[in-house]
Amino acid sequence: MAFDCYCALCGVGFCGMHIEAPSETATERRRRWIEKRCRALQAGRDIGQVSEGEETEDPVRSYDPRIVGWDNISWLYKAHCLGWNESAPAGTSKAFISDEGYYADSGELVVKARSDRDRPRSQRVFSCYGHGSEEAPGPVLPFHWCCFEILTRTLTGASDTENVNMDVLYNVMTPLCNMSSSALQLSYGNDVERAQGRYWECIPGAEYCATHPTNTPGIDEYIQTALETNSGLKTSSAELNLRGRDPTSPFGRLPLEIVYQICMFLPGDAVKALGQASLSIHLVTQDNLFWKKFMQRDMPWLWELQGAKSRKIPQDVNFKRLYMWLNRITAPRYGMDDVKLIGVANRRRIWGVCEELADRYHESLPQPTVSG
Numbered sequence: 001m002a003f004d005c006y007c008a009l010c011g012v013g014f015c016g017m018h019i020e021a022p023s024e025t026a027t028e029r030r031r032r033w034i035e036k037r038c039r040a041l042q043a044g045r046d047i048g049q050v051s052e053g054e055e056t057e058d059p060v061r062s063y064d065p066r067i068v069g070w071d072n073i074s075w076l077y078k079a080h081c082l083g084w085n086e087s088a089p090a091g092t093s094k095a096f097i098s099d100e101g102y103y104a105d106s107g108e109l110v111v112k113a114r115s116d117r118d119r120p121r122s123q124r125v126f127s128c129y130g131h132g133s134e135e136a137p138g139p140v141l142p143f144h145w146c147c148f149e150i151l152t153r154t155l156t157g158a159s160d161t162e163n164v165n166m167d168v169l170y171n172v173m174t175p176l177c178n179m180s181s182s183a184l185q186l187s188y189g190n191d192v193e194r195a196q197g198r199y200w201e202c203i204p205g206a207e208y209c210a211t212h213p214t215n216t217p218g219i220d221e222y223i224q225t226a227l228e229t230n231s232g233l234k235t236s237s238a239e240l241n242l243r244g245r246d247p248t249s250p251f252g253r254l255p256l257e258i259v260y261q262i263c264m265f266l267p268g269d270a271v272k273a274l275g276q277a278s279l280s281i282h283l284v285t286q287d288n289l290f291w292k293k294f295m296q297r298d299m300p301w302l303w304e305l306q307g308a309k310s311r312k313i314p315q316d317v318n319f320k321r322l323y324m325w326l327n328r329i330t331a332p333r334y335g336m337d338d339v340k341l342i343g344v345a346n347r348r349r350i351w352g353v354c355e356e357l358a359d360r361y362h363e364s365l366p367q368p369t370v371s372g
C-alpha cells in the first residue's frame, strides 16, 4: 500500500507539495476558503468541522503561489535518516546518519551511494519507522537536514552537528514511534497534524509549515525597520505611581533577586499577567535589562536577534514591548501570509518539537565523569 512518511522533527512530508498556478480567480477562491476557516477557528471550532454542506466551491488543495515557491519549498524533498548499525566497530557510534536521499513511497527512503568502487550497490533503501530493512534493522527516522540543524542547536546550544551524541539521540527517538507510525509521537502543531493523512495534504492557509525554516532572509530587515520606525516599540512604560501602596503579595516577601529568577523561568504571557496581578512582579519586570535577558532566554530560536551584536538597537526601544511584539508576529498560526515571517514561525514551531526531544536527550546523556 502506498503512503507518505513524515519528518521526525518537523512532521512535514518529503514529497507531494502542490503550488497552485497563479490566477486571479484562484486567489479570490483561496481567500474565501481561508477566511471561512479563520472564522471557524475564532469561533472555537476546528477547521475540519467546516463541513462539505457549508462548502459551495471545490476544495482548494494546494499552496498559495504568492507565499511559497520552489525556492523555499524544495528543501522538503531532500531526506536523510538516523539509523542503527549493529555491526559498527566497537568504540564507534552505532547510530548513523545517512547521506542525502529521497522519499520513494510506502515508507522507503532511497539514498544513492557515493561513487565508490569498493561498494557494488548503487543505492541503499531504508525503511522509515517500521521494521527496518537489510540496510538497517530496526526503525530509521527520516528528517530534513535543516530540521536536524535546528535540533542540533536545541541539543548542544551550537550549530556543529558533530557534537550530537547520535546513539543517545536514536535511543530517545525510537520509543516515540510504533509499527504503524508515519511520524513520531510529538506535538508538531495542529496545522501539521491535520495535513498528515495517508498522503501529505497541502492545506491552504498552512503554508508556513512548509516554508524553509533557516533560510529566512526577510526577517532581519523586517525587525530593523520596525526598530527604527515603529513608535509602539519605543514608548517607555509609564512610571508607576505607588501612592504609598506597599507590595503585599507573597512575592513581596521574597528577596528581589529570587523574584527576578522566578520570572526569568516563566513564559512571557505569564510574566505579563503576573505583573498585572502583583505589584512586586510589576516592579521587578519594569526595567529594560530584565526583558533583554528574558528575550534571550525565551526566544533562542530567533537567532537573528541573539547573535546580532551589530544590530543597531535604538536607545529608546522598550524591550518589554519589543518582546511582546516579536512574540506575537512570530507565533505560528493558521492563515499566516507574510513571506518575511512564515519561515521564522516555522522555525519556532520546529524548535518546540526539538525541545521535547532535548529534554529526553539530556536526561539520557551519560554524565561526564569528574576527575581530579
Ligand SMILES: [Zn+2]
Binding pocket: 007, 008, 009, 010, 011, 012, 143, 144, 147
Ligand atoms: Zn523536517
